Amino acid sequence: MAEFRLHCDAISGNCYKVALALRLMGCDWEPVFVDYMAGATRQDGFRDRINELGEIPVLEHAGRLRTQSGAILTWLAARTGKFGGRNEDERYEILRWILFDNHKFTSYYATLRFFIGIQKTAPNAATEFLRGRAAAAYGIVDKHLATRPFLVGDAPTIADFSLAGYVYYTEETGIDRAAFPHIQAWRERIKALPGWGGPLDLMPGTKPA
Amino acid sequence: MAEFRLHCDAISGNCYKVALALRLMGCDWEPVFVDYMAGATRQDGFRDRINELGEIPVLEHAGRLRTQSGAILTWLAARTGKFGGRNEDERYEILRWILFDNHKFTSYYATLRFFIGIQKTAPNAATEFLRGRAAAAYGIVDKHLATRPFLVGDAPTIADFSLAGYVYYTEETGIDRAAFPHIQAWRERIKALPGWGGPLDLMPGTKPA
Numbered sequence: 001m002a003e004f005r006l007h008c009d010a011i012s013g014n015c016y017k018v019a020l021a022l023r024l025m026g027c028d029w030e031p032v033f034v035d036y037m038a039g040a041t042r043q044d045g046f047r048d049r050i051n052e053l054g055e056i057p058v059l060e061h062a063g064r065l066r067t068q069s070g071a072i073l074t075w076l077a078a079r080t081g082k083f084g085g086r087n088e089d090e091r092y093e094i095l096r097w098i099l100f101d102n103h104k105f106t107s108y109y110a111t112l113r114f115f116i117g118i119q120k121t122a123p124n125a126a127t128e129f130l131r132g133r134a135a136a137a138y139g140i141v142d143k144h145l146a147t148r149p150f151l152v153g154d155a156p157t158i159a160d161f162s163l164a165g166y167v168y169y170t171e172e173t174g175i176d177r178a179a180f181p182h183i184q185a186w187r188e189r190i191k192a193l194p195g196w197g198g199p200l201d202l203m204p205g206t207k208p209a
Numbered sequence: 210m211a212e213f214r215l216h217c218d219a220i221s222g223n224c225y226k227v228a229l230a231l232r233l234m235g236c237d238w239e240p241v242f243v244d245y246m247a248g249a250t251r252q253d254g255f256r257d258r259i260n261e262l263g264e265i266p267v268l269e270h271a272g273r274l275r276t277q278s279g280a281i282l283t284w285l286a287a288r289t290g291k292f293g294g295r296n297e298d299e300r301y302e303i304l305r306w307i308l309f310d311n312h313k314f315t316s317y318y319a320t321l322r323f324f325i326g327i328q329k330t331a332p333n334a335a336t337e338f339l340r341g342r343a344a345a346a347y348g349i350v351d352k353h354l355a356t357r358p359f360l361v362g363d364a365p366t367i368a369d370f371s372l373a374g375y376v377y378y379t380e381e382t383g384i385d386r387a388a389f390p391h392i393q394a395w396r397e398r399i400k401a402l403p404g405w406g407g408p409l410d411l412m413p414g415t416k417p418a
Contacts (some may be wrong), residue, residue, distance in 0.1 A: 068308050070308045071301060094279060101282055102311045102312040103312065125335040126338035
């Protein structure tokens with residue numbers, strides 16, 4: 001059995017954040033499929049035994065389960081000594097961007113993708129609300145990346161892995177990605193890191209055939 | 210001048226999270242009014258000079274500005290040695306709940322409050338989406354608090370201050386607070402902590418007369 005087991009579904013960018021970190025940190029890990037689309041994370045058994053928050057990813061290590069992608073990334077960086085920032089100032093900035101990602105950047109975009117790109121919901125006040133908020137968050141990140149290669153400092157960190165969670169998925173959302181050229185360039189820089197793989201590369205067995 | 214200056218608006222529960230922490234940690238601090246409702250945080254000058262995320266709270270200390278409530282709380286707990294958890298396990302749990310708060314608990318509720326309680330928006334698909342998500346997050350926290358006095362361990366931490374950000378505001382949201390009795394009891398436990406004050410008690414000068 002691998003040292004780390006990631007309970008995940010390749011459809012989830014929040015899972016991909018951790019899968020990408022495990023890969024780029026060079027950890028010994030394997031994915032374990034959780035059928036998110038069939039509602040597995042929202043059942044009482046999952047909530048009671050695995051994660052009361054009703055979410056994946058869940059990282060299993062040394063007999064213990066850890067949840068919430070941002071908390072897992074922070075813990076993994078401290079444990080491996082990789083991608084966690086070089087000093088207290090960088091660690092502050094990393095946490096700030098991971099919180100912003102959970103609060104706005106991933107949150108609005110991922111929910112929009114779920115409604116429009118996966119459930120094929122017709123546009124309504126909720127999808128327009130999400131699209132406006134997602135575009136605003138994209139604008140903030142695009143401006144930030146206009147003058148630097150990665151979110152914090154001059155090297156990739158777990159902040160990049162967190163915000164990159166959903167940028168390699170291709171479902172329609174109504175967000176024009178070309179309007180955010182610096183995010184597109186940053187996406188390619190992360191893609192060029194040694195060992196990089198996309199969601200289905202890293203979590204192949206987690207997608208039912 | 211006080212050691213800490215909190216740029217804030219009493220209408221913002223995200224500001225209240227930090228104000229409450231500063232008060233309960235016994236810090237020497239003062240509030241500085243930022244007119245959120247007039248759009249001060251969304252102007253280019255604010256974004257360029259103070260916070261590129263376009264948000265308050267902003268904490269000024271030793272000539273430096275720190276932003277994002279969860280990051281500020283984590284930094285303050287480390288600096289003061291108070292309310293930050295007693296060991297690594299508790300610190301993991303604290304971060305997990307602060308991330309959940311930013312992702313779901315505060316995020317959905319605060320936006321719902323803004324639309325329904327402040328802007329007096331008529332119910333639409335966006336407010337119903339937010340109400341459903343906020344109620345689900347409230348249910349998770351209510352269940353968690355059914356068997357413990359505070360979110361992590363048996364004493365208050367910055368996780369409690371984060372999730373308590375909006376629980377003392379009284380604007381209408383369409384969420385029935387009585388349906389979450391354990392949150393109500395926890396709210397009263399925090400209120401009973403020595404030095405506790407509500408948003409307007411702690412940020413009095415920040416509300417224009």
